[in-house]
Amino acid sequence: GFAGNTIPIVAGSALLALRALEEDTKANGKITITRGDNPWVDKIYTLMDKVDEFIPTPERDTDKSFLMAIEDVFSITGRGTVATGRVERGSVKVGETIELVGLGNTRTTTVTGLEMFQKTLDESVAGDNVGVLLRGVQKTDIERGMVIAKPGTITPHTKFESQVYVLKKEEGGRHTPFFCGYQPQFYVRTT
Known part of the structure; x- marks a missing residue:
């Protein structure tokens, strides 16, 4: 190659x-x-x-509504809770209303700050790795695996149907069989 x-x-x-x-x-x-x-x-x-x-400049998906998977969560003394991740699509500005979706009830809050590589931003766009300061949200209210989105653009799901190919041992996959009652974990939009 x-x-x-x-x-x-x-x-x-x-x-x-x-x-x-x-x-x-x-x-x-x-x-x-x-x-x-x-x-x-x-x-x-x-x-x-x-x-x-x-090396071509990557296309940034800025035309769609804002979506960011939460990779980590921090509590900053005197400021509040910061969720970090890569903006998958769209853009978000300080002062905009967003939704925290997944792992329970959807919650609406406001972006009170944006930071990327220790620089304060007014706006973050698709492709940015950013920290989003959230108003009135406790660190225990959110966790990795949830997403931040423009209100009303996505809905959470607790069940889905899929086809899964499990790698063979020779392909770097499982060495042991699945047993009755096995509950696999799927990680979506996480790094």
């Missing part, structure tokens, strides 16, 4: 590029190196050009 004849290889040294930038900063008080000034820095520019050229 490796297309060695078409994938570009860029030889360079990040260490030597970094040293050149550090020396430039010491000499000038800031970075003044631009393309063409240093061969090692130029290699980094070339590498990033090739990354931009050969």
Whole structure:
């Protein structure tokens, strides 16, 4: 599966590029190196050009209603409860009303804050890994496996019908048989 004849290889040294930038900063008080000034820095520019050229920008599903699976929950002293996860589709803004769906009754609340990589946001869109600060929600009220959604767009289900293929031992699957009364666990929208 490796297309060695078409994938570009860029030889360079990040260490030597970094040293050149550090020396430039010491000499000038800031970075003044631009393309063409240093061969090692130029290699980094070339590498990033090739990354931009050969790796497509992922499509973000922003046209649909907001949906985010909850991966973890934190309680922040003085602020409240934060649910984290990756926004699967749509967008959400601070001040918007959302629903907490799954594992019990659906609950409506308001987004009072959004944070991604220690930066406060006004809006989060599909593809973002974000922390959502929720008004009036206790940490014990929500857990991994629930979802946050635009009100009225999804409904929870406690039963479903499916076909399941169980991997054989040779395929990296089960080594023992299923016994009567076996209750499998399914994890959906979790990482």
